[in-house]
Amino acid sequence: MLTIARPEGITVKAKLFRGFADPSRLAILDALRARPMTVGEIVEATGLSQPNASSHLACLHDCGLVVREQDGRYVRYQISDRRVSMLLRLGDELLADVARGVYECTRYGAPKAGRGRR
Amino acid sequence: MLTIARPEGITVKAKLFRGFADPSRLAILDALRARPMTVGEIVEATGLSQPNASSHLACLHDCGLVVREQDGRYVRYQISDRRVSMLLRLGDELLADVARGVYECTRYGAPKAGRGRR
DNA sequence: TTAATATATAACGATGTCCTTATACGTTAG
DNA sequence: CTAACGTATAAGGACATCGTTATATATTAA
Numbered sequence: 001m002l003t004i005a006r007p008e009g010i011t012v013k014a015k016l017f018r019g020f021a022d023p024s025r026l027a028i029l030d031a032l033r034a035r036p037m038t039v040g041e042i043v044e045a046t047g048l049s050q051p052n053a054s055s056h057l058a059c060l061h062d063c064g065l066v067v068r069e070q071d072g073r074y075v076r077y078q079i080s081d082r083r084v085s086m087l088l089r090l091g092d093e094l095l096a097d098v099a100r101g102v103y104e105c106t107r108y109g110a111p112k113a114g115r116g117r118r
Numbered sequence: 119m120l121t122i123a124r125p126e127g128i129t130v131k132a133k134l135f136r137g138f139a140d141p142s143r144l145a146i147l148d149a150l151r152a153r154p155m156t157v158g159e160i161v162e163a164t165g166l167s168q169p170n171a172s173s174h175l176a177c178l179h180d181c182g183l184v185v186r187e188q189d190g191r192y193v194r195y196q197i198s199d200r201r202v203s204m205l206l207r208l209g210d211e212l213l214a215d216v217a218r219g220v221y222e223c224t225r226y227g228a229p230k231a232g233r234g235r236r
Numbered sequence: 237t238t239a240a241t242a243t244a245t246a247a248c249g250a251t252g253t254c255c256t257t258a259t260a261c262g263t264t265a266g
Numbered sequence: 267c268t269a270a271c272g273t274a275t276a277a278g279g280a281c282a283t284c285g286t287t288a289t290a291t292a293t294t295a296a
Contacts, residue, residue, distance in 0.1 A: 010141050010144055010145050010148065011141045012213060012220050013144055013209050013210070013213055014138070014139055014140055014141040014143075014144045016209055016212060016213055016217050016220050017135055017138040017139040017144070017209060018139040020132070020135040020138075020139070021132055021133075021135040021136040021138070021139035022132055023128050023129045023132040025132075026128055026132045026135070027128050030128065062219055062220075063217055063219060063220045064212075064216045064217035064218065064219050064220065065217065080216050081212065081215065081216045083208050083211060083212050083215075083216075084212065084216075086208060087208050087209070087212070090201050090204060090205050091131050091134055091135060091205070092131070093201060094134060094182075094199065094201050094202065095127075095130060095131055095134055097199065097201075098182045098183075098198050098199045098201075098202075100182065101180055101181060101182050102130050102133050102134050102180075102181045102182065
């Protein structure tokens with residue numbers, strides 16, 4: 001009967017992309033592109049608060065975008081798969097070529113001028 | 119001094135990925151992978167309401183992920199660039215291989231069982 | 237053991253986001 | 267012109283998400 005036509009898969013895939021769709025998580029992933037890092041190094045590289053970084057790392061880890069490796073009292077994270085890096089690079093390219101209008105995309109909750117982004 | 123270390127680019131790139139990170143927009147993009155479609159066809163293919171589909175299409179268009187072409191009183195949309203499709207495919211692959219845990223990623227606002235999706 | 241360091245979790249406030257229900261706009265048919 | 271159709275926008279409520287400030291856990295050092 002095909003009533004709804006929204007396969008489960010779509011929701012899950014959207015969730016996957018959400019991993020990349022937040023500035024903090026993306027900053028973390030971008031930092032990890034260079035090399036594996038401990039939480040402390042990530043905090044320093046991104047400027048995020050430590051609890052915030054941890055929280056997003058947990059999210060990225062649950063989603064399988066990063067893997068963790070305990071090292072004494074440090075925890076070292078790294079990107080889990082080459083394709084995660086590929087996705088990040090494709091994002092860069094799209095941004096440069098076809099998606100320059102992104103920063104004007106003010107659908108939903110128009111930006112009201114200097115709204116908060118710290 | 120590197121105080122904040124969050125280049126403008128990160129925010130914009132996160133915004134780009136947001137285009138893919140919502141079930142409705144992703145359903146639209148996924149539908150358009152097959153072929154260009156009018157709004158009506160998209161509505162039928164995805165099961166979205168017409169206003170909702172239009173809204174998300176406007177969003178995707180502003181961001182440069184789709185292009186539009188007026189055809190009489192119809193408007194036909196299509197994916198703007200091959201790399202958009204590549205991103206979608208990479209998403210599929212990641213989901214199959216390394217990101218199977220995504221649907222359990224309940225950081226932030228745990229799902230509370232059948233929360234609302236429609 | 238106790239203290240110190242590194243990381244993780246909890247609770248809560250402040251927005252952001254999405255959907256729905258009207259309604260407006262634009263184009264073609266009669 | 268007027269009606270009908272296809273698409274777009276507006277306003278509003280319901281909820282999701284993010285960041286912060288405590289605080290908890292884990293591991294090593296002394």
